[in-house]
Amino acid sequence: MLKINLAISDKYPAVQYFLCNYIRQELGCNIIPEFSLNEEHALRHTNQKPVDAIITDLSYCSDGDQLYGVSKIRAIKQRFPTAKIILYLEYNNSSILKKTLNYGVDAIVSKYDAVSEIKKALCEVFVKKHSIAWLSKNIKAIIESDIEKSSRLTAKEWEIIQLYSMGLSLSSIAKKQNRAVSTIATQKYNAMKKLNVNNNSELIQYACINNII
Template sequence: MKVMIADDHPIVLSGVKALIENQNKGFKIIAEATSVEALFKTLSKEKIDILITDYSMPNNDYVDGIAMINKIKREHHNIKIIVLTQMTNTALLNSLVRSGIDGVLLKKDVLTDIHHVISVVKNGGKYISPSVSNLILSRQRTLTEPSPKELEVLRLFSSGMSVSKIAIHTNRSIKTISTQKKQAMIKLGLEHDSEIYEYIKSLD
């Protein structure tokens, strides 16, 4: 099985590579990448069976996160995708799991989980690490879905509209839009505006 590893942190990349090679269970690492651009360039030239990739990496015109995963799936149908991430936002993790990837684990679990996730994925299974599963379950117990109007505000905001422009577009007050945006983020556990973009991309 030909394996590629993509991560912008050299220590993580070399650590994962060493863990896989030390086991020598029929997996050969044939490529590495430290950026989204390098990742897609390699995929266009090499036949990869399993891609182990960070969720978010430096990029120029290339997308990352959910959009990156979806682009890989569209253009390289046969690649098994395992995502390594430090992300603990439960809404985004849940979206990542729903995206149809083959495996996901937190970087802190690489040492204990990496061999198991590769074996499961190799045999056609799906692997969600216990840490990720627990985070998603905690979200289901404590968070709620935004209302249709709150979700509309997030979609318009992610499209590039400001709060004041959304107010004009929806015929609501700026105060109402600000409140609906804030409430939606609280319900989804989103802490930064950048997470709004990621969440909305995961719904498309």
């Protein structure tokens, strides 16, 4: 049994309802209904019950007011500075996952994992008290796969990705390296394919998150 005050927030009401009941039955946690029913109120008001942990996704929108991604994590950490944050995500983009790790979450679980991974995440965070974020099986596999893919890039491909992400055009890179534009374009395409990024915007985002530029 894990006697903690737990808040659960998910954009899908059915997921939220299921998690509340599952965790209450499996771990005996005290679920805070006020947070679950009205996240906006919980984030913006201070007269709430103490919160030990929050299971949340990365999106919330109410009457035009949005809390999304990193902004939502910041809002939670500001309002509940001592609460553990367990992200429950449906994304499989490694760049997004790496960025969330940089903002001090305590665990990340994929919605493609078995629901028992949520139970395990809470136990790992509160019982074993890891110094770094605990990752579920699917999340760990995604990140490890990304590391493997990035290691396949040649030195030239890395250089082109870096220069392009810094704002240089393909023709400028070709001139700088005294090579044909078609060669540079081919190597850029090959690098993007290896990194599993679909367009230039995702490529630049990847470069920023991974400190390539």
